[in-house]
Amino acid sequence: MFNAHYFRTFITLVETGSFTRTAQRLEMTQPGVSQHVRKLEDYLNKELLERKGRSFTLTESGRRAYDYALKLFAEHEQFRHGLDDDSLDSGDCRIASPGSVGLMFYPYILGQQQMHPNLTVNYSFAFNHEIVNDLLEGRYDIGIVTEAMRHPELSCSIWHEEPLCLVVPADFAGSTLSDLMGIGFLNYYDGINHANALLRANYPDEFRSMTHFRHQGFTNEVSMVLDAVARGLGFTVVSRLVLETSPWQRQVKALNLPNAVNEVLYLLRRRDSVLPKRYEKLLDGFHAQRLQEKTPLVPSS
CATH class of the missing domain: 3.40.190.10 (Periplasmic binding protein-like II)
Structure with a gap:
């Protein structure tokens, strides 16, 4: 049976290189650590360690199991943060816009992701009519379009100019x-x-x-x-x-x-949707940044 505790123990063992230090860090007994590793080996039907007295090295299966375990727990944390609708800096966002908008909005979003590693954004460059269909079919949560759209299932409001x-x-x-x-x-x-x-x-x-x-x-x-x-x-x-x-x-x-x-940019969303607060932070943050910037246009001679 899959047991996340066994994988956590195995990760800690590889990181510390010691059964004793693993037991201390996880507040377990040393025999308990050994038991977790054996049970994980039984579950995977592979030897993960080559034991040499009190030391050990990883087998090829052990290295692969360690890499998988790291990915597993990273995805778990990302998923857990994604369920928190009140979190401003973590979770998943799904956004679509035309290329003219995405040329600056997407780089802004990438900057936010660099500052907040638990924030994940799936961004699509699409035409207005494609964005409407994507929202109706649930592929994206918000869309930014360059013309007002009327649809009984969508809310359309002015976002930025x-x-x-x-x-x-x-x-x-x-x-x-x-x-x-x-x-x-x-x-x-x-x-x-x-x-x-x-x-x-x-x-x-x-x-x-x-x-x-x-x-x-x-x-x-x-x-x-x-x-x-x-x-x-x-x-x-x-x-x-x-x-x-x-x-x-x-x-x-x-x-x-x-x-x-x-050019007026409109925000589209499904009428029945309740958006997590992280969307509001991204949208308001970009809007405020554009209002503050005073980059001169290329001058006419």
């Missing part, structure tokens, strides 16, 4: 709508919606529709669209989150525009 940036090649010398039309538009998922909103707010007398622009291409990876801009293939409109994390920041620039337009 990020400014949109009109991004052009670094050597682009224009500023008018005609200049932008001359180089063409680079699209991605949500690209047209973002461009419509930002251009309409800043060129109200001239802008009519994105259908009037020459489309230079499309990518479903928003993080890659600035590569095309950097190569001089056109302009695009992206969230500041995307621009700040782009490796092509020095090859592009954001035009200075008089009227700011924000």
Whole structure:
């Protein structure tokens, strides 16, 4: 029969290298330690130790049993902490968002995991409609989407806002709508919606529709669209989150525009769910960090 106490005794024995010290640490008798090891060997049907008087060495089976036991107890602790809904810094989190959000939110989460080893996060980069399906089917607990979603089983609320940036090649010398039309538009998922909103707010007398622009291409990876801009293939409109994390920041620039337009990010969750407090800490922590940061945009010449 499986007995976790036998594995715990075996781990301690390997770590101390002594039956006597193991007995002292576990407040057992030395014969009790020996009995636990024999019972574990009987359970596994393998010899775990090569005994040499009062000393011992591990057999190959013993080394494998020790590695397994360490993993077993680590997973047990992770599971135990995951059941604590009141814990802010431990347990499992399951989150999904588009790539434009995940470019900064996911690295923030990784930083939290480094500080709190018992915190585990499964993060999916997905499109809005995929996130809705994942939430309904229980694969994730929360989703962050770039448009408001209406569904009887889901709750949707505003979580965060990020400014949109009109991004052009670094050597682009224009500023008018005609200049932008001359180089063409680079699209991605949500690209047209973002461009419509930002251009309409800043060129109200001239802008009519994105259908009037020459489309230079499309990518479903928003993080890659600035590569095309950097190569001089056109302009695009992206969230500041995307621009700040782009490796092509020095090859592009954001035009200075008089009227700011924000991308609104929405938090999705199942209506019947009660989320552990660790989700609130992650969401509020990232939101507060973004409000405090004042990283300058790439300046327009």
